[in-house]
Amino acid sequence: MVQHTASTTHARQTAWATGGMAFAGVLMMVGGIIGVLNGIAGIATNNVYVRVGDYVYQFSLATWGWIHLIVGALVAITGWGVLQGLEWARWAGVGLAALYMILYFMFLP
Secondary structure, three states: OOOOOOHHHOOOOOOOOHHHHHHHHHHHHHHHHHHHHHHHHHHHHOOOOOOOOOOOOOOOOHHHHHHHHHHHHHHHHHHHHHHHHHHHHHHHHHHHHHHHHHHHHHOOO
């Protein structure tokens, strides 16, 4: 029978926290890179996205492209910071993830 001591419980909690931070960092990097590619597609040409209706927020496709490019780059950089264990990146990551989610819903027509 395995006895659970304070040190084994702490080690398990630390492993879960480290795994969660790695998952969040990788997810932020992938999401940020996809956002950058979305931004480039929106800036470069109007043939990638087809206008299906009116957007609630009337920005041109190029403007949306620049927004996705900039915020996507910030999310990817912050994700790298989360993977490095930087304190500022954890706090910035929470705010940027919320902003990015709202941004994508605003982008929908």
